[in-house]
Amino acid sequence: MCFRNIVSAVILILGLSACASTLYLPTEQDAVVQNVSLNTLIRGRELYISTCGGCHNLYLPAKYTNQEWILIMGKMQEKTKIDDSQKELITRYLITSAK
């Protein structure tokens, strides 16, 4: 029956997509390189997910360079209404796996 086919196609496609890349998870090594605690980077990631995915889908950190992220964060801070310390946390996380 067609209905079953549609449902299985949807499940298949969503299932396949579930295997695709997800957002970078910071490691101990990143924390050492950035000279911050791993917790700081993880909090930055959480803040990125909760404040930056409302208007558009999240961009992968590796899509932009450090310099580009710093510029983008300047622009996006106005839209998101986050304070400077939150901006700092998100930027830290983004540049750990920037291009």
Add this chain to the structure above:
Amino acid sequence: MKKILLFVFLLNGFIMLAQDRLFTYTYQSTVLNKGNKEIEVWNTYRTGRDDFYNRLDHRTEFEIGLGSKLQTAFYLNLTSKTSSNDVGSVKFYETENEISFSNEWKLKLLDPVANPIGMALYGEYSIGSKEYALEAKIILDKKINKFVVAANAIYELELKPVLEADDSGWEKENKADFNFACAYSFSQKFSLTLENSFKNVIEEGEIKHSALYSGLGLSHMMDNFWLNFTIMPQIKSFKGEYNHSLNLVEFEKVQFRLIFSYVF
């Protein structure tokens, strides 16, 4: 001319940002941040049933982010449909208008980039001059490189007052729809979309009407504004058709939908 320029100027001043919705029938899991607001204007035109049938739906939606991944929206809906009717051998056109108000609530549970799959729950109620409706949706989506895929399971209950003398009460109609959509963004500003909607009308526990719509669309995104357009022809009927491979009793041959949005 001056007035137009002034209007454009004001519009630009007000427009700040907008959510990136790609589809016109299928919802994605994104939810506005706390304090962000958005206006969406929907227009749907449906035409082509066995007998003459034209219908226009207009919705103006105001969305507000409430924080904690919760968003609410208020809609004012205007519907006008014209169909042919007959009494004995006399045929005539009949136009029906309806105004209704809806309120939606959307809760994002998982993010389409950060989590293996994006997910949101959606509930909406409508109060109209002729009917009431309740709608629930489960929204799934995923972004992979330049593709976004989204699927919705939708259940809707419509209640209309019964007018017959010996039978007062409510006439219930249940609808179960499944939407599946895919978008390919070929630039920052443009995406090509494919949407499928499998529509079912259930009466007394039985599927009475069932049909599949599939269509192509275009999504255009600017800094603070987006515009989506889809043409959705009926592809095949599975239940309730009469003399055709399509069901033109309950559904139309084709639907067109345009949504544009900005924030002020």
